Amino acid sequence: MIRLALDMLRADRAKFFAMILAVALSVFLMQNQAAILSSIMTMTGSQIRDVPAAGLWVMEPDTECFDQAKPVRDTALYRVRGTDGVDWAVPLLKVDAFARSENGKLTLAVILGVDDSSLVGLPPRVILGDAAAIRERDTCLIDPGGYSLLFPKEPYVLGKRIRVADTFLRIVGISDASPPFTGFPIIHATRSTAIPLNRGEGRNQTFILGQLKPGADAAAVCTSIESTTGLKARTAAQFTVDSQNFYASQGVPMLFYIVIGIGLVVGAAITGQTFLMFVKENERHLSLMKVVGVTTPQMAGMLFCQAGLVVALGSCFGTGLATLTTSLSRTQPFLRGIYIPTYVAIATCTALAVVTAAAVLLALRNVQKLEPASVFRG
Amino acid sequence: MRCHDIHKSFGTGEAKVDVLRGIDFTAAMGGMTFLVGPSGCGKTTLISVIAGLLEATSGRVELFGTEVAALSSRDRILFRRKNLGFVFQQYNLLPSLSAAENAAVPLLAAGMPRKAALDKASQVLDRLGLGSRTKALPKILSGGQQQRVALARALVHEPRLVICDEPTAALDAESGHSVMELLSRTAVHPDRAVIVVSHDNRVFHFADRLAYMNDGSITKTEMQTAWSA
Numbered sequence: 066m067i068r069l070a071l072d073m074l075r076a077d078r079a080k081f082f083a084m085i086l087a088v089a090l091s092v093f094l095m096q097n098q099a100a101i102l103s104s105i106m107t108m109t110g111s112q113i114r115d116v117p118a119a120g121l122w123v124m125e126p127d128t129e130c131f132d133q134a135k136p137v138r139d140t141a142l143y144r145v146r147g148t149d150g151v152d153w154a155v156p157l158l159k160v161d162a163f164a165r166s167e168n169g170k171l172t173l174a175v176i177l178g179v180d181d182s183s184l185v186g187l188p189p190r191v192i193l194g195d196a197a198a199i200r201e202r203d204t205c206l207i208d209p210g211g212y213s214l215l216f217p218k219e220p221y222v223l224g225k226r227i228r229v230a231d232t233f234l235r236i237v238g239i240s241d242a243s244p245p246f247t248g249f250p251i252i253h254a255t256r257s258t259a260i261p262l263n264r265g266e267g268r269n270q271t272f273i274l275g276q277l278k279p280g281a282d283a284a285a286v287c288t289s290i291e292s293t294t295g296l297k298a299r300t301a302a303q304f305t306v307d308s309q310n311f312y313a314s315q316g317v318p319m320l321f322y323i324v325i326g327i328g329l330v331v332g333a334a335i336t337g338q339t340f341l342m343f344v345k346e347n348e349r350h351l352s353l354m355k356v357v358g359v360t361t362p363q364m365a366g367m368l369f370c371q372a373g374l375v376v377a378l379g380s381c382f383g384t385g386l387a388t389l390t391t392s393l394s395r396t397q398p399f400l401r402g403i404y405i406p407t408y409v410a411i412a413t414c415t416a417l418a419v420v421t422a423a424a425v426l427l428a429l430r431n432v433q434k435l436e437p438a439s440v441f442r443g
Numbered sequence: 444m445r446c447h448d449i450h451k452s453f454g455t456g457e458a459k460v461d462v463l464r465g466i467d468f469t470a471a472m473g474g475m476t477f478l479v480g481p482s483g484c485g486k487t488t489l490i491s492v493i494a495g496l497l498e499a500t501s502g503r504v505e506l507f508g509t510e511v512a513a514l515s516s517r518d519r520i521l522f523r524r525k526n527l528g529f530v531f532q533q534y535n536l537l538p539s540l541s542a543a544e545n546a547a548v549p550l551l552a553a554g555m556p557r558k559a560a561l562d563k564a565s566q567v568l569d570r571l572g573l574g575s576r577t578k579a580l581p582k583i584l585s586g587g588q589q590q591r592v593a594l595a596r597a598l599v600h601e602p603r604l605v606i607c608d609e610p611t612a613a614l615d616a617e618s619g620h621s622v623m624e625l626l627s628r629t630a631v632h633p634d635r636a637v638i639v640v641s642h643d644n645r646v647f648h649f650a651d652r653l654a655y656m657n658d659g660s661i662t663k664t665e666m667q668t669a670w671s672a
Contacts, residue, residue, distance in 0.1 A: 066551050069540060076539025353535045356496060357596070358524020359552045360517060438491040440535055441608050 066359070070367035071374055073350070077343065081375070084339045088379020088417055089386065091332020095325050095413040096387035100405040102321035108402050109312045110305035111243035112177070112251065115188040119274035120283070121151070122304045123290055126297045130308035132175075132247055134159055136268035137296060144294045145273050150281035151290070155180035156270035158256050160263045161249075165228045166215035174211060174250040176229060178259025178269075185274055187240070187253055193221050194238025199255055205234040208242040210399040211250020227252075230262045244402035246312065332417055336379075337424035340372060344428040348435055355437040365429050372425045373418075380414040444470040444493065444604055444636050449502035451488055462488045464659040466502070470604070470636040474651030475627060478640045485659045486640045490606050493638070494527055495519045507603055524553055528597030530626075532609035534589040536581040536596075542568060542588075543577040546595035553600065567595040571625055587618030591625060598630060605630050607639040611646055623649045 075081055112131050113122065123145050125135040136158075145154040158178035165171045179186030179199075187196050191206060199206055207215070207227070215227055226233045234254060242251040260269050273296075277286055283300050290298035299307060344351070354364065387405055394400040451463035462485045470476040478486045491497040493504055495511040504511050507526060514522055528549070536545045546564035551557065565577045571591045581589050590610060597605050610626065611619030623646045630637050639650070647653060654664045 068557060069537070069544060069548070069551060072544070073537060073539045349535070350537050353537070354548070354552070355520065356494070356523070356529055357549050357552060358520055359548075360520050363552060438487075438496040440529075440531060441487045441491060441496075 066363055066367055067370045070370050073347065073367075074343075074371040074374065077346075080339055080343050084336055084343070084375045085379045085382065087332055087335035087339060088376055088421070089382035091328050091336070092380050092383025092413050092417055093386045093390075094328030094331070095416065096384060096405055096409055097390060098321050098324040098328065099409040099413060100387065100391055101403060102318055102325075103406050103409055104403045105246060106309050106312065106318070108244055108246040109308040111245050111402070112175075113301055113305045113308065115243050116157075116186055116274060116301075117189060118185055118276065120277055120301055121154075121273075121275035121286070121290075121298060122301060123154070123273035123275065123294070123296050123298045124271070124304075126295070128297060130311035131159075131304070132245075132308070133311075134271045137270050137273060139269055141294050141296055142270065142273055145275060145290055145296075145298075148286065148290050148293055150278050150286035152276045152278040152281075153183075154273050154275035155183055155185045156256060157186045157272040157274050158259045158263060158269055159271035160259055162229050162262055162264070164211075164215065164250060164252065167226055167228075168216070170215045170217070172211075172214050172250060174229065174252050175245065175247070176205075176252045176254060176259050176262055178254055178256035178263075180274075181255045181257050184255075188242040190241040192239040192241050194223050194236075196238055196240070196253075198237035199253065199258070201237070203232060203234055203254075203258055204237040205252050205254040205258070206238040206240040206242075207236050207253075208240050208244075208251040209401070210244060210248070211252060212236075212239060214250055214399075230264065232258075232261055234258070244399060246308075248399050329416055329420065333420040333424075336375070336417070336421050337427070340375070340421065340424045341428050341431075343371075344368070344431060348431075349440065351432050352435045352437050352440045355435060356440050361429075361433060364432055365425075368425045368429055368432070369422070372421045376414070376418045376421050380417060384410055384414065444507075444638070445503075445505045446489070446493060447503045447505075449489065449492055449504065450500045451485075451492055451497065452500045462659055463492065463499070463502075466659075466661055468654060468661055470638050471652070472603075472636050473631065473633040475631055475637040475639055475649060476652045476654060477647060477650035478638060478654050478656060479642055479644075479647065480656035481642065484656045486656055487608060489656070490608060490638060490640055493604075494529070494606055495523060524549060525600070526603045528600070528602035528605040528630075530590070530593050530597045530605065530607040530610045532612045534581070534586075534593045534613070536589055536592055538581050541578045541580060542573060542584065542592045542595075545581065545592050546599050548596060549600040564595060564599050567599045568592065570629060571595055585618070586614050587621055590614060590618070590622045594622065594626060594629070603635050605635060605637045607637070607641075609640055609642070611641065611643050616645060619643065619646060 125137055128134040142156055160176040164174035221239050225236050245251055287298035391403055391405055394403045446466050446468040449463050449466040452459055452461045454460055480486055492499045543561050543564045547560040550560035568577050573591055627649050651667050655662045
């Protein structure tokens with residue numbers, strides 16, 4: 066009976082393809098928007114995740130996320146180091162400044178001044194060059210997005226210079242820094258290189274990065290740091306969540322939720338309506354089946370198989386299209402962080418399957434109401 | 444097959460219409476019983492009640508010792524699947540299925556494996572002269588051929604009662620005659636009753652027994668010997 070059901074479905078090609086297209090477009094729309102939302106929310110913690118060595122992040126109490134951080138008093142570093150349970154602590158300076166390339170390109174950039182001796186604060190990998198080369202004065206690493214912004218369409222070449230404030234920084238490496246939420250170039254230098262670029266409040270550290278001693282309780286150590294320094298201490302995971310929550314509270318996700326919702330509603334409406342029409346137009350045939358002995362569960366099985374095929378094919382096409390557009394996006398340096406998380410793919414396809422199942426149940430209710438004796442009418 | 448004092452009404456109050464008014468009717472095994480009468484006299488309603496597709500307002504239908512109305516909805520479908528075959532005026536073939544698939548629907552519904560069901564359906568189609576058209580879709584078959592596919596569907600599961608509703612109404616005289624010949628040759632069986640609803644008097648001579656209906660009642664019945672003499 067399943068094969069018969071699928072044959073019946075495929076026979077009406079126009080409706081068959083209309084339903085597949087509706088599911089595919091809906092899945093595409095939802096996956097695309099959900100992927101962008103998920104990716105940019107992930108990006109809010111990019112620079113925190115880029116320093117896996119640091120389990121503790123200490124900051125001013127007013128700091129709510131990585132991108133909007135207030136500088137910390139220089140003396141706080143020693144108090145953090147002196148706290149029980151802290152294995153080590155180093156400063157990280159974050160400077161927001163304009164960077165200009167030799168060919169005149171200008172952009173706001175995030176300069177991260179890492180500890181001169183340990184270089185804690187650098188991303189784990191460099192694409193080109195040597196990370197340790199930044200120990201040389203007035204040198205830096207730059208991320209691929211920043212490089213492409215300052216040197217459009219130019220291949221990676223080390224030795225190029227960028228001007229930040231009144232200082233020329235020589236690029237000694239291309240880092241694999243994760244794409245930031247803000248989309249600004251991420252420039253890593255030593256703190257001693259970065260301090261002259263800082264036109265802030267005279268404070269030369271934005272965060273204190275640390276690590277717990279083996280066996281130390283993170284919550285207790287954070288509480289201890291906060292009580293002794295008056296600063297805010299968070300584990301890396303907590304700070305990542307804080308950053309995400311900060312942006313989430315700014316209304317960024319709402320626009321995406323609206324588009325995702327529209328995708329679901331449009332998909333549900335078109336798929337459901339087309340499926341119901343398909344069942345309506347086949348009422349006579351379904352009545353006939355009832356007459357010749359097809360039971361309601363068999364009929365339900367047939368309808369669910371028809372819907373299942375539509376959802377499966379539509380989801381495949383929709384996911385394929387979303388993957389294709391995401392892959393194309395990732396060829397752009399600033400969009401390289403966009404990807405479709407597995408849970409997004411599963412959730413969107415499941416949502417459409419649920420909606421279609423609801424349409425099937427609705428159609429089934431109509432089928433149950435069918436008057437089998439109607440087949441005798443000419 | 445016995446019907447006793449069947450009444451069937453539609454609507455209520457002033458809109459109430461009595462379509463069947465105390466029908467007593469039997470169809471014997473091994474022969475074709477024709478239900479004849481003018482349009483609107485209640486023939487189709489009666490066969491719908493006999494088949495368990497409509498519930499009688501009152502009265503009793505007994506098929507092979509089973510009172511169909513007493514069965515649950517599901518059991519009624521299963522009973523129909525096993526014991527009844529149908530031929531319709533408009534053939535009612537599924538347009539997306541081949542002739543063999545259409546004929547095999549009752550077997551597939553009963554859970555027979557696809558290959559076995561198609562093989563059996565092909566054999567029946569072969570007996571009906573459609574052995575070479577088993578893979579043809581209904582749209583490329585003539586009216587007479589489509590009705591033969593419908594006949595194959597009615598007979599493939601070897602039912603004990605075959606109900607035909609105006610099987611020749613949509614066919615020209617030659618095709619109609621041909622279908623009736625096939626029906627009498629293949630459907631009539633000692634273990635099977637065949638009821639044919641028709642107002643096409645050109646085919647009445649195929650009947651073993653004629654039941655005349657008018658205005659919701661059976662006005663008279665005749666055996667073949669009586670009316671063909």
